[in-house]
Amino acid sequence: GQNIDQPTEMTATEGAIVQINCTYQTSGFNGLFWYQQHAGEAPTFLSYNVLDGLEEKGRFSSFLSRSKGYSYLLLKELQMKDSASYLCAVVDSNYQLIWGAGTKLIIKP
């Protein structure tokens, strides 16, 4: 079966750095998405990786290793507004999107 694993919950301190991991086992790979979802709101797009390596976008970076079936989202200079769930999703060989259950990130002052 196809599977996406993410930690259920993480806690970090305002101003610090946090890394949210995502490992996947899917039938094929055509890209990996990260979305942010604040409580009670819709998911919003953060990043898309299809090639190995690190992509940086402001305070957020996303890394992909296709050989290891692994990605992480790195959040720097954490702010209280970063408290949200972070969803990892993989596009499989049939271009279907497989979603992880999400990681709830709690930021403490």
Added chain:
Amino acid sequence: DAGITQSPRYKITETGRQVTLMCHQTWSHSYMFWYRQDLGHGLRLIYYSAAADITDKGEVPDGYVVSRSKTENFPLTLESATRSQTSVYFCASSVGTSGPNTGELFFGEGSRLTVL
């Protein structure tokens, strides 16, 4: 020009009733999707559509019906609501120039449905 909108935002209904959730997008995106989100689960795809009059089942289609007579609208109907269909429903759209999930998804605000 809100992009993608859903209605109603909140709905309470009773078991056995028919419910329709509406979704409208103003971008002329080819692909539209209906997801449900429940605690402990990732987003689960109910149905999707590649264009007007083209729809396909997702992971959890049973008990749901969709139609897409116009590019901008993609209503989801629960023919006879059950308690297990209590959930938050998200409509989404994407440009998808190379396939259904080759571009970012733009989500509506969600419709919170409670079936008593």
